[in-house]
Amino acid sequence: xxxxxxxxxxxxxxxxxxxxxxxxxxxxxxxxxxxxxxxxxxxxxxxxxxxxxxxxxxxxxxxxxxxxxxxxxxxxxxxxxxxxxxxxxxxxxxxxxxxxxxxxxxxxxxxxxxxxxxxxxxxxxxxxxxxxxxxxxxxxxxxxxxxxxxxxxxxxxxxxxxxxxxxxxxxxxxxxxxxxxxxxxxxxxxxxxxxxxxxxxxxxxxxxxxxxxxxxxxxxxxxxxxxxxxxxxxxxxxxxxxxxxxxxxxxxxxxxxxxxxxxxxxxxxxxxxxxxx
Amino acid sequence: xxxxxxxxxxxxxxxxxxxxxxxxxxxxxxxxxxxxxxxxxxxxxxxxxxxxxxxxxxxxxxxxxxxxxxx
Numbered sequence: 299x300x301x302x303x304x305x306x307x308x309x310x311x312x313x314x315x316x317x318x319x320x321x322x323x324x325x326x327x328x329x330x331x332x333x334x335x336x337x338x339x340x341x342x343x344x345x346x347x348x349x350x351x352x353x354x355x356x357x358x359x360x361x362x363x364x365x366x367x368x369x370x371x372x373x374x375x376x377x378x379x380x381x382x383x384x385x386x387x388x389x390x391x392x393x394x395x396x397x398x399x400x401x402x403x404x405x406x407x408x409x410x411x412x413x414x415x416x417x418x419x420x421x422x423x424x425x426x427x428x429x430x431x432x433x434x435x436x437x438x439x440x441x442x443x444x445x446x447x448x449x450x451x452x453x454x455x456x457x458x459x460x461x462x463x464x465x466x467x468x469x470x471x472x473x474x475x476x477x478x479x480x481x482x483x484x485x486x487x488x489x490x491x492x493x494x495x496x497x498x499x500x501x502x503x504x505x506x507x508x509x510x511x512x513x514x515x516x517x518x519x520x521x522x523x524x525x526x527x528x529x530x531x532x533x534x535x536x537x538x539x540x541x542x543x544x545x546x547x548x549x550x551x552x553x554x555x556x557x558x559x560x561x562x563x564x565x566x567x568x569x570x571x572x573x574x575x
Numbered sequence: 576x577x578x579x580x581x582x583x584x585x586x587x588x589x590x591x592x593x594x595x596x597x598x599x600x601x602x603x604x605x606x607x608x609x610x611x612x613x614x615x616x617x618x619x620x621x622x623x624x625x626x627x628x629x630x631x632x633x634x635x636x637x638x639x640x641x642x643x644x645x646x
Contacts, residue, residue: 355634356588356591356632356634356635357592360584360585360588361579361581361584361585361588361632362585381592381594384594449632449634450632450634451577452577491633491634491637492623492627492632492633492634492635492636492637492638492644493627493633494623494624494627496633496637496644496646497644497645497646533633533634562646563646565646
């Protein structure tokens, strides 16, 4: 049976690649070093498939159709899409999907009572493209995406994200192939985007979350309410759902925080975390 | 209770998907959209705080009215 050979949590703020020059060099260098170390470890784990827990920023799902959880069945992804590329200053490139594996996940989820939506055509923005520009510089490994609504409330409960992640983890381990699977969740940590508090970062909340992840103590994160996250982590902090889903897939695993930087110029508390047994 | 204005978000989504940034919206931008008077006033003024209160999604506010933000 397949095994989960690597797991990582990362920030995906578009300005990480879009405006590296405006940040303080020492902060940027420490965060980039965290991404580079994740890349080294991920490559050493030799995965055959990347499963990504990510969220839309209303480029795919607008207010006419808003799935809580959506499996990407795309055969390929433009990462980023040409429209999203400007802000991230990344050259669009094509990443392979794995529609057969994704379809099997979708069918198994629905059969088990996980009411995934699905999409054959995903526009990829920073949620995939920024972290993968570091972690997958050569588009050698296929990617499957699980999108969770983190940006257009009302949102699914963090507890439910943990359950969905647990299902994905069991599904991965229950398949014969591909044999070596890596999980990556992106987003967060605290940031306020487009609200009256835009630019605020809350390092105390970020450290609270990272400390729990370091201990493998995910239950307090899964108990968070939308209101608590909105207050302490901001509307951008709602993306912690992606991280919680990943942690649900690897019960008992702990996080090693490779970098954490509250980067004011990127209006985001940015982290890179290696998750291990 | 989360406040959502579908009319605001529909309009802002359409503008955001054209990758346009605005200081304020014109009557032409808003034509054909079922907006309240308060929504029209806020869009015409580029009043990002008021748009948030009225139920515009903050990611869309940020994308369309990016230049209104000090950071």
